[in-house]
Amino acid sequence: MAALLFHLRDVPDEEAMAVRDLLAEHDLAFYETEAGRWRLAVPALWLVDESRLEEARGLIDAYQQALHERVHQEHVDARARGEAPGLWDRLRQHPAAVLMTLIALGLMLGLSLLPFLTL
Structure with a gap:
């Protein structure tokens, strides 16, 4: 087999x-x-x-x-x-991707904390 x-x-x-x-x-x-x-x-x-x-x-x-x-x-x-390439080199090469990732993380964090912040 x-x-x-x-x-x-x-x-x-x-x-x-x-x-x-x-x-x-x-x-x-x-x-x-x-x-x-x-x-x-x-x-x-x-x-x-x-x-x-x-x-x-x-x-x-x-x-x-x-x-x-x-x-x-x-x-x-x-x-x-x-x-x-270091971290800063990668960030400089792809600034739009980094910005979109940070925005997405902020939105997820905001939506996750929203119920607790409105108590």
């Missing part, structure tokens, strides 16, 4: 391709399901041989840990060089 191995929803194409290559490299038979036209199904990689689930899970976990460490180090290096 097949076992769900790796969800593909919101996974970058590069990472999904790397996981597919990793499974193929270790001769782990798998198949892929897509989300479908209305995005109701589960886009995922399924392991055909459930008895090798721990092996496959270990490979994916090791890959994701290495990916996390690499991306984190790249971010730390970019911040050290002053190339990573």
Whole structure:
């Protein structure tokens, strides 16, 4: 019986391709399901041989840990060089989005507190 191995929803194409290559490299038979036209199904990689689930899970976990460490180090290096955008840089790049978010938060807060303020 097949076992769900790796969800593909919101996974970058590069990472999904790397996981597919990793499974193929270790001769782990798998198949892929897509989300479908209305995005109701589960886009995922399924392991055909459930008895090798721990092996496959270990490979994916090791890959994701290495990916996390690499991306984190790249971010730390970019911040050290002053190339990573900070909070103020992001606010300056998207002032309309920030303004709309603040207005929406104010409205939600006002509507939430209105019953208590009218007591």
